[in-house]
Amino acid sequence: MPVNKYDVLGKRLDKIEARQKATGKLKFTGDLKFPGMLHCKILRSPHAHAIVKSIDTSEAFKVDGVVDVITYEDVPKILSMHQFLHVPEVMYYDSYLLEKHVRHVGDRVAAVAATTEEAAKEALKKIKVEYEILPAAITAEDALKPDAAQIHEEAKRGDKPVELKGNVLDTCDVTIGDVDKGFADADYVIERTYRTSKPNNGQLERTAVVCVPRDDGRLDVYATSQGIHAMRMNISHSLGIPASKLNCHRMYLGGTFGAHIHTGFIENICAFLALRTGRPVRGEKTREEMFLSCGRHPMIVKVKAGFTKDGKLLALHSDVTDDTGSYAFSGSSKMALTAGFTLSMYKCPNLRITGRSVYTNTPPLTAMRGAGNPQAHWAVENMMEEAAEDLGIDPIELRRMNLLQVGDRFFGQGPQVISTIRSSGNDQLLEKGKKLIGWDEKRNNHIPYPDKPWIRRGVGMARGFHTSGCGSEKPNAFIIDHSCATLKMNEDGTAQLMNAAADLGAGTLSAHASLVAEVIGLKYEDVIVNLGDSDSAPFDGPTHASRGLYGAGQPVVKAAEEVKQILLEWAARMFQCGPEDVEIKESKVFKHNEPENYIPVADVVRKGHFSGWGAAASTASVRPKACPPHFIAIFVEVEVNTLTGQVKVVNAVSGVDTGTVVNLNNVEGQMVGGLHMGMGYALIEDTIFDRKTGEPKNASFAGFHILTVKDMPDPDNIDLVIADTFEPTGPLGAKGIGEGVTNPVAPAVANAIYNAVGVRINDLPMTQEKLLAKIKEVEAKMDDLAMTQKNVKETVRE
Amino acid sequence: MSSLQVLTPKNNTELAEALKQATPKSKILGGGTDLVILLNKDEIEPDLIIDMTANKELNYIKEEDGDIYIGAITTITEIHDSELINEKARCLAKACEKFGSTQIRNKATIGGNIANASPAGDTLPALKALDAEVSVINSKGEARFLPLGDVLAGPNKNSLNVDEAVIGVKFSAHAKPWISTFAKLGTRTAVTISRISLAVNVVYDEATNTINDAKIALGAVGKAAFRAAKLEEELKGKVVNKELRAKFAEKLSEVIQESIPGRASLPYKKEAIKGVAYQAFEDLFSM
């Protein structure tokens, strides 16, 4: 852990809400209750693709307690989108609140509001629906077939209608440099196809919302959302009401991993029902509904790379087929991102990305920790390992010699979001990781237990990055990246922050409090962060793309600097000196070198406020000018049971280059959590849908397994390495961390498995079945080889 | 919404009374770790639930005249922690070790595991390898013993009548020279339903390093847990060594191929069983 010069940053501090959470006092969205509150339940399609021919709600209305029942006939005829984080012009508007044309098992057919949840459920059973079943396409390959049924008949990109031919909603083709020449000049070209799976975000807190009509005719919205302004835009658009009619409240979140980056329909539906009935309406998805409304995009990623014989990367072409599910919640951005992130994995003069984003009759997918980047890493970092072997270069060395360096151009969110790298801990991470995992000793040592030769060990690594936010040197026409913060001092010397960034559970708001404390010189406990709402907080983009600290933290620092300046000037008046002569530390103001002769900050604020000097307050607004990569290197040692295909990660090193550490607890939490999530992606996580009917096969935690703590390496066997770096564009030198820490984990595990047993699985997850089948294949080949050699020997002898 | 009655008999007499009211829709409740899930999913709509867990007469683990008796509401944790079970029916204790999570083990009952009759129920191969018999009571208060195999009627189906409940299970104590173990394979290390489970219960003569008798049962590779009778015969009189281990693994693989022909999971399971077999041998014979 690097040492820094800060008083507050870098320490282990409790999250500001930790005690409330630990004692169960903190109210999450699902805990909220209001007088007269109704409960909303949604009738969901049992078919993957169908037209509602008729729907009869009359019996449902007769159920005791039922107040309202709505179908597609009742909802606004407004095509809507659900993820307000890209600029509206690139987003796809392709859904209504309730559909006549249903496009996946679990799609929304009708909604009920009733006085109890039981009554609402009962009413669902009473709705009679006649469906005309259409042929369905469950995978991208099936949806791309010429005779595949058309999943969408209408959609708009921005406000322009899109002409949909087949199920491809968008394509991309971008070239930088001269790729043909690059491949022609290359001594070695490798081409591979990789596939990724469809894990569910699986966060603890399910989507919940309560919409409460106000006396002034407006609506209070309490919801699990990663961005109160984005949510306000989504709901106001889909309901056709002005944004100011809605007040979206910031809530603490019980994890999201991207599941709440979009509105998942239930929020908009509850808002609509609340306005219709004039009563508070609450909705909360079941776990099964969570499985039917979000997840990571499965991709087919083809990479072609050309190297010189010394290992210099000359050309790279990535081609991405992106399955977006039944609605384009993220527009076509995941295609652009997966392809686009491959541009910045390594330094390469000639680059091309191509891709297509495809609708399928499966639940709509979304960002999930890494937003397209785990898929990019899976392809590139598997490929690099194979290339290293073919080229006869140590895999770490091959990576090291192709690293992007400080001063190089960086595509943070695909080719449109360009900035310059200003800090890099790559070399530190590779060097330390290599040593800590025992690379040199272990690469050729595979039998840990001589009496159990069927257990084999191997070490592997992968590296990469994630962007910290979406800022670019010039404003871009792809993604919104802008943050604001208001900070004011209270008369007891506490500072109060009002902003709109979401705390996904990672401690973002605590990090903001740390920044305020550090900048002004306050005690950490003296900073209060209002949860607030969209009525009172200035605009902010949602918290995604690892931008909660890096992006949303920048105006916090700026506002704190401005407030500090006010306090210094007031203190200077009190001390009868210049503002440059005083300093603030631990909530006390004093002249340099005279700490014993201090005035509490509270006294300064009171003096200023009561003397009419003004208000110690400031609002700052920042458009980040960069999205610095937080670099990551993951090293793992695995144990593979060649009899069962079981893989156990026994040792791991997670190395991050996150710039200044703001709160060590939170950074370490992300590192270990990221490792865990990446291991699950590597080994078991996938949601399965019947290829014909589109029926979910494992839409529950009983069927969809997440690794447990028992699957993790022993805590003593996890090394956490934090590079000593400072990001000049970041708030007090900080960068992001949340997504990078998962991105390279799956390929690191794959590369370790390859080292252990000589087997590669190119499609995620690397299940016991797939591994065992491959291991048996290789063993059979070896047996054949041994047989042939034996026969040859015997023939020779004869 | 139909109405639901819950009865909480405090003893076997009250239990028999309660069973009189049972209809085909009624359900018996143990720890609820299977039943409550079905209730929440609206997959069942019972008219009556008979909660077994207040009937403390059914919470025991005891040995009498060479037989071990376990009451129906005894939890998986209690069985796992029992010295008697660890000494004289170790495979059952081992089956309880990797069962679900701590929370599940604290709630789940052996009666529930038996009555639920899941092909993957972890205590079932162990009980099979102990030749267990299940004690059943009816609404007249009559109790009878049935071989475990007769209770397991199919995947998640038991053969009990509407007015019957499991009140316990018994098997003969398997003290030394019997030694036994249980091994399972799931998709993750913990909180995982068995994809393959194996109980091995053998008479082992340490002096000659020989197996003199064997009871081998498999789970999750058929409609219900079952014994590998032929293999048991083949093990008798065999010296324990690496060759035997390899042969044991091969034979188990054959057993699985006969048990689930054509099943999608067969290619994996027929190989992976070997790893489970090796695990069992390692635990029993430290090899």
Ligand SMILES: Cc1cc2nc3c(=O)[nH]c(=O)nc-3n(C[C@H](O)[C@H](O)[C@H](O)COP(=O)(O)OP(=O)(O)OC[C@H]3O[C@@H](n4cnc5c(N)ncnc54)[C@H](O)[C@@H]3O)c2cc1C
């Ligand atoms: C997270 C999780 C993990 C699990 N892991 C495992 C595991 O590793 N291994 C495993 O084997 N199982 C596992 N299970 C399944 C379950 O815990 C077991 O089957 C358990 O033994 C059921 O016991 P119970 O007392 O909870 O039964 P209940 O849920 O109360 O009942 C189960 C069934 O048996 C009937 N029943 C219960 N008691 C009696 C009785 N005395 N007489 C007649 N009928 C009765 C009920 O009507 C019901 O049909 C798991 C379940 C969960 C939720």
